[in-house]
Structure formats: structure tokens, C-alpha cells
Amino acid sequence: MWNKVQETVKYLRENGFSTPDYGIILGSGLGKLVDIITVEKSIDYKEIPNFPVSTVEGHSGKLIFGTIGTKKVICLQGRFHYYEGWTMQETIFPVRVMKILGTKNLIVSNASGGVNANFKVGDIMLITDHINMMPEHPLHGKNDTRFGPRFVDMHDAYDKSMIAKMEEIAAESNVKVHKGVYMSLQGPTFETPAEYGMVRVLGADCVGMSTVPEVIVAKHMDMTCFGVSVITDLGVEGIVESVSHEEVQKAAKSAEKILSKLVAKFVTEY
DSSP, rough: OHHHHHHHHHHHHHTTOOOOOOOOOOOOOOOHHHHHHHHEEEGGGGGGGOOHHHHOOOOTOOOEEEEEEEEEEEEEEOOOOOGTTHHHHHHHHHHHHHHHHHHHHEEEEEEEOSSSOOTTTTTTTEEEEEEEEEEEETTTTOOOOOOOOOOOOOOTOHHHHHHHHHHHHHHHOOOOOEEEEEEEEOOOOOOHHHHHHHHHHHTTTTEEEESSHHHHHHHTTTOOEEEEEEEEEOTTTOOOOOOOHHHHHHHHHHHHHHHHHHHHHHHHHH
């Protein structure tokens, strides 16, 4: 892994990628952020040594480098999911690359099913904590101390000062945001009514199929993390409805413009 990351970083530096202030994973709800970035470099995943290629409809496959205001950003336009068949190490590989490039801050977004009775489709939730229910851990196996320690403290996985700043920006923009706990399951099936019930009982406010492995690895490498979920369907008790990937994408797109503006302002000011 170390040698592969070094090879990828060398390639990116040779192609104009310098040290970013922020790494951003443009999951569902953040697609419009690309329109705000002043793009300096854009490379297809298939051109980058050792990079997997996203196979999910709605997830592009480009690594983007540019600026938002005065801040340098590197963005994954299309993430990698464990359910696609990638190993967990392949799934989190781009986060390793971001860190070795010099990135200190990571922003992640996702689409999720809301189980909190106060949520509605299209709502934005700032992630305060997570529950990892993935079948494999991204740090499983022999630890390479060049990346980070064997045992990682996850008490402050989602930075409190970042959350407070985003709350401030949302209030200034008259945008209502929630705060809550995100649970990750393997997917790719959407949850059954009983599984939504389990998510509620275990203490989460929403559930999805990504984000947690990336945040774990980012914390392994001492990165500061901020996460946000777009509520794209509901599993609230008594209101569980059928859902499709197309419906999830549609709901995520309805929040894209608002969320992208919030994140752009956040990157500029924080």
C-alpha cells in the first residue's frame, strides 16, 4: 500500500497537483460544488496509477484539483464503495493519497435514509458521530506505522469546531440543518423496515453505505474530518416507503445547490 500510494502521489505531483488545503469526496448532494471550483487539473481515474474506477451511476470518475476562494482543494468526483466489489483497501486508497499529498482536512458527503422522526426528504444532517456496521474494517491486518498508529482514537471523528462553523454558516444563509449519528451498512440493498427499526434502536439518525471507512482511515492519518448527509428517503417508524436509486439521486440533486454553496462558503472561511 505504501509503495502504491507513493507512486500515485508522484504521478499527481508531476501532473500539477500541489498540496491541498482540503480533500473533498463529492458524494451525493455535493455534485454542484464542481461548478464553484476554479479547476486547474482534472484527471480521469483510469489514467491514475493504482486508482480504482467508480462503477455507480451518478458517480463520475475524475480527480479534480483547483481552488475555492484562496483555498486549494482536491476532489473525488465519484467515490468507491465496498459493495461494488472493491476490497476495503481499494475503497480507501484515495484518502491515503490525499493525506500523503499533504491534505490535512477531509470533507465527505453522502445520501442516506433518515430514521429520525424529525427528518424529511431533502434535509441536510451534519454528522456528529458514526456507528460502523461494515463487515470489514479498513484497518484490518498488519498496521503500517508510516500511515498511522495501530490503535486509533475515534472520540472526535467529526471535528466539533467544523460542525459549529457550518452551523453558523447555515444560520447566516437561512438554511435549516440537523445534527446526528450516521450508521454505515454494506449495501447495496436499501434497508428493510425491520433494518430501519434496528438503525433507530441502535442510536443512529440515518443510514448509508459509505463514509465511515474513509473517515476511519483519515483519522488513522491524523486528518480533521467533517461529514454531511443528505436525507434522500425515510425509514421513520410507520412511514417506510419503497425507494429506488433513481429516487435517491433525485432527492440528492434537490439539495445539491444549497449544500454546495454552504460547503464552498465553509471552505473559504474555515
